[in-house]
Amino acid sequence: MFFNLQMAYWVVYGLLAIMGILTIVIMGIKFRNARNQKKTEESLQNFQSYLDYVQSQLDEEDRLRTPNQKVGDFDKKVLQKVLIDWIQRLSGVHRDKLITLCHDLGLIDFNLKRIKSFSEFKRLDAAYYLGSMRSSKAIPHLFKMLKKNKEGSEAFIIGRSIAQAADEPKDVKEMLTYLAKEERNNYHLLADIAGESTLDLRVQYKQLLTSENKELVKLALLGLSNQTDSGMDSNVRNYVYAKDKEIRMNAVQLLITSGAWTSNDIKKMLHFNDSDVRAFVAQWIGDSGVVQFADQLREGVKDSDKIVARTCAKSLLKLGETGFIKLCDVTVQNEGQPVADLALECIQEDLKESSVQTGNIEHVTSYNQKLYLYQKYFGKDEGLTQAI
Amino acid sequence: MAQSQHVGSRIVKTFNHFLHYYQESKLACGVIIVRADLNEKELENLQSYMEQEEPKVGAQFSYDQSEGLLGILLDDCNIGYTHFYSLFIKDYLEQQGCLKGSLLVGSFPESSDHAEQMLFSMIWEMMDKPQDQHTIELFQYDRPSKQCNRSILLVDSDESVLEILSSFLRGKGYDVHTAQDGKEGLNQFEKIVPELVITEINLSALGGYQFINQVRDSEAATQIMVLTNKHLEEDMKRTFEFGVSEYMTKPFSLIEIETRMKKLLEHSM
Numbered sequence: 182m183f184f185n186l187q188m189a190y191w192v193v194y195g196l197l198a199i200m201g202i203l204t205i206v207i208m209g210i211k212f213r214n215a216r217n218q219k220k221t222e223e224s225l226q227n228f229q230s231y232l233d234y235v236q237s238q239l240d241e242e243d244r245l246r247t248p249n250q251k252v253g254d255f256d257k258k259v260l261q262k263v264l265i266d267w268i269q270r271l272s273g274v275h276r277d278k279l280i281t282l283c284h285d286l287g288l289i290d291f292n293l294k295r296i297k298s299f300s301e302f303k304r305l306d307a308a309y310y311l312g313s314m315r316s317s318k319a320i321p322h323l324f325k326m327l328k329k330n331k332e333g334s335e336a337f338i339i340g341r342s343i344a345q346a347a348d349e350p351k352d353v354k355e356m357l358t359y360l361a362k363e364e365r366n367n368y369h370l371l372a373d374i375a376g377e378s379t380l381d382l383r384v385q386y387k388q389l390l391t392s393e394n395k396e397l398v399k400l401a402l403l404g405l406s407n408q409t410d411s412g413m414d415s416n417v418r419n420y421v422y423a424k425d426k427e428i429r430m431n432a433v434q435l436l437i438t439s440g441a442w443t444s445n446d447i448k449k450m451l452h453f454n455d456s457d458v459r460a461f462v463a464q465w466i467g468d469s470g471v472v473q474f475a476d477q478l479r480e481g482v483k484d485s486d487k488i489v490a491r492t493c494a495k496s497l498l499k500l501g502e503t504g505f506i507k508l509c510d511v512t513v514q515n516e517g518q519p520v521a522d523l524a525l526e527c528i529q530e531d532l533k534e535s536s537v538q539t540g541n542i543e544h545v546t547s548y549n550q551k552l553y554l555y556q557k558y559f560g561k562d563e564g565l566t567q568a569i
Numbered sequence: 570m571a572q573s574q575h576v577g578s579r580i581v582k583t584f585n586h587f588l589h590y591y592q593e594s595k596l597a598c599g600v601i602i603v604r605a606d607l608n609e610k611e612l613e614n615l616q617s618y619m620e621q622e623e624p625k626v627g628a629q630f631s632y633d634q635s636e637g638l639l640g641i642l643l644d645d646c647n648i649g650y651t652h653f654y655s656l657f658i659k660d661y662l663e664q665q666g667c668l669k670g671s672l673l674v675g676s677f678p679e680s681s682d683h684a685e686q687m688l689f690s691m692i693w694e695m696m697d698k699p700q701d702q703h704t705i706e707l708f709q710y711d712r713p714s715k716q717c718n719r720s721i722l723l724v725d726s727d728e729s730v731l732e733i734l735s736s737f738l739r740g741k742g743y744d745v746h747t748a749q750d751g752k753e754g755l756n757q758f759e760k761i762v763p764e765l766v767i768t769e770i771n772l773s774a775l776g777g778y779q780f781i782n783q784v785r786d787s788e789a790a791t792q793i794m795v796l797t798n799k800h801l802e803e804d805m806k807r808t809f810e811f812g813v814s815e816y817m818t819k820p821f822s823l824i825e826i827e828t829r830m831k832k833l834l835e836h837s838m
Contacts, residue, residue: 230656230659230660230704230705231656233704233705234652234653234656234705236732236733236736236737237652237707237736237740238648238649238652238653239733239736239737239823240737240740240741240823241647241648241649242649243647243649243650246653248656249622249656249657249660250660266729267729267732267733269729269820270727270729270730270733270819270820270821271733271820271821271822271823272820272821272822273822273823273824273825274822274824275822275823275824276820
């Protein structure tokens with residue numbers, strides 16, 4: 182019994198010691214943070230006039246000058262944070278001017294030193310700043326870091342920095358190929374990262390279209406849709422028939438949004454086995470107001486898939502008077518069948534929605550026209566009129 | 570009136586014939602007016618400090634002891650460099666404990682088309698300034714430009730965006746007001762009824778769409794421009810349905826935003 186009490190004392194002492202150590206550690210961290218905060222405020226106050234100068238002279242032709250007072254390492258950290266905040270929000274000549282100032286302030290060399298630090302946090306922080314400052318000098322260091330960080334979100338931070346800093350499209354392609362190696366279905370994130378680059382990546386994306394890595398193919402299809410004048414590759418047309426659903430959908434979206442489609446492409450795609458493709462194309466016809474496909478949409482209202490049928494009906498209603506008449510025709514010609522009910526339901530929904538939008542004269546005339554047509558086809562519907 | 574002619578008379582006397590020369594020959598010059606308390610020795614020290622720091626610049630110094638105003642005239646300097654030069658002056662005077670108020674920076678012909686009149690106006694503006702602030706301000710001469718007094722309200726929770734944009738637009742002569750959330754934005758809107766509102770969609774307290782709706786409902790002839798992080802076509806479409814006239818995404822170009830603003834404001838005239 183005495184032995185157990187002794188043990189209990191030891192446990193209590195042990196716990197107290199651990200609590201003591203943890204308290205000291207927490208207090209230490211708090212103290213360090215408070216000291217850093219104070220130093221940051223002092224530094225910002227010290228450079229406030231200079232930062233005001235940078236802001237007010239940003240639009241002038243002259244190169245921005247560096248401060249007349251000494252800029253220590255801590256000041257560099259504070260200044261680079263402010264400058265990068267501004268750089269991230271701007272594009273064009275003003276952003277370039279701030280990037281030049283970062284070079285002149287010695288921030289590139291400062292971060293090139295930090296990227297070799299033993300601390301992983303410092304290395305990542307430096308990688309982020311070097312990317313934001315578009316320093317191509319940092320590319321070899323960034324690749325070295327990337328290949329060390331094989332897994333985890335750090336690799337994507339470094340990848341983003343490479344995309345921002347690279348002045349050769351091949352470097353961006355190498356980074357993307359490396360990050361897509363594991364095929365973890367991150368291609369949306371990779372396309373976003375590649376979007377940080379100001380380089381023309383069309384050639385690289387077209388090369389990736391022939392890759393055996395499906396992730397890279399999906400990435401290329403997505404990347405090409407963000408490029409202007411993507412120049413349709415024959416591979417893209419082939420991928421419209423791909424077995425992989427994501428590749429197929431991305432290829433369809435690219436083909437349509439790039440404007441490289443033919444009438445035949447659209448008609449074929451409206452009869453694809455994949456209902457998502459049919460729905461996507463039907464939706465696009467309505468959103469883009471391509472009246473030439475109104476007859477295909479009218480047929481589409483009879484689609485076996487309810488989502489596709491409804492999308493076709495809704496898209497017809499977006500095509501103005503022509504579409505409205507065609508949908509009324511569907512209702513009348515298929516009386517008693519489910520397709521007629523669906524068409525009538527969509528027409529009535531549209532009329533109700535249109536009756537609310539009476540803000541401008543165009544809405545009013547369009548609504549009147551629809552109501553007139555509705556009454557011509559179906560007569561006066563007291564229930565609907567009351568609901569409206 | 571007699572007193573008004575006397576204000577800063579020493580600075581005016583010293584610089585007058587130089588300014589007349591710059592005006593006639595259409596050469597550039599920078600002017601800095603500082604509220605300071607200096608004796609002869611301190612003024613000499615300041616001059617030699619500046620000669621040492623920026624030896625290539627031809628600078629004239631004139632101190633009006635009765636008003637406590639120091640005037641500095643910089644030969645062949647544009648507004649950018651004059652502002653940079655003023656950073657040295659501010660630092661030095663602060664260190665010596667001689668700085669007693671703010672600094673006003675201007676240049677001919679960027680700040681004004683009339684060099685002599687600019688000096689008068691700068692001195693007068695300094696007389697009205699509170700003496701407890703040690704800030705550097707750019708002189709804005711009331712040129713009869715279209716931008717003058719055109720009021721703009723910026724609503725964004727991102728301080729950096731507000732900072733960059735308001736500094737840029739104020740430099741262009743706009744009357745800029747800022748708010749960090751929808752509620753504050755609406756209060757400001759009701760107070761100033763600006764000609765243009767530039768707003769983010771992601772706003773706290775009162776959402777962006779609600780804010781836009783309320784501005785629209787006010788029936789004021791205010792144009793609305795959206796500057797947002799939202800890049801989706803759907804957002805763009807929805808925003809235009811709310812009666813917005815322009816849509817821009819971040820990161821943004823200051824040149825592009827100014828061009829679009831000018832176009833909108835021209836239509837609203």
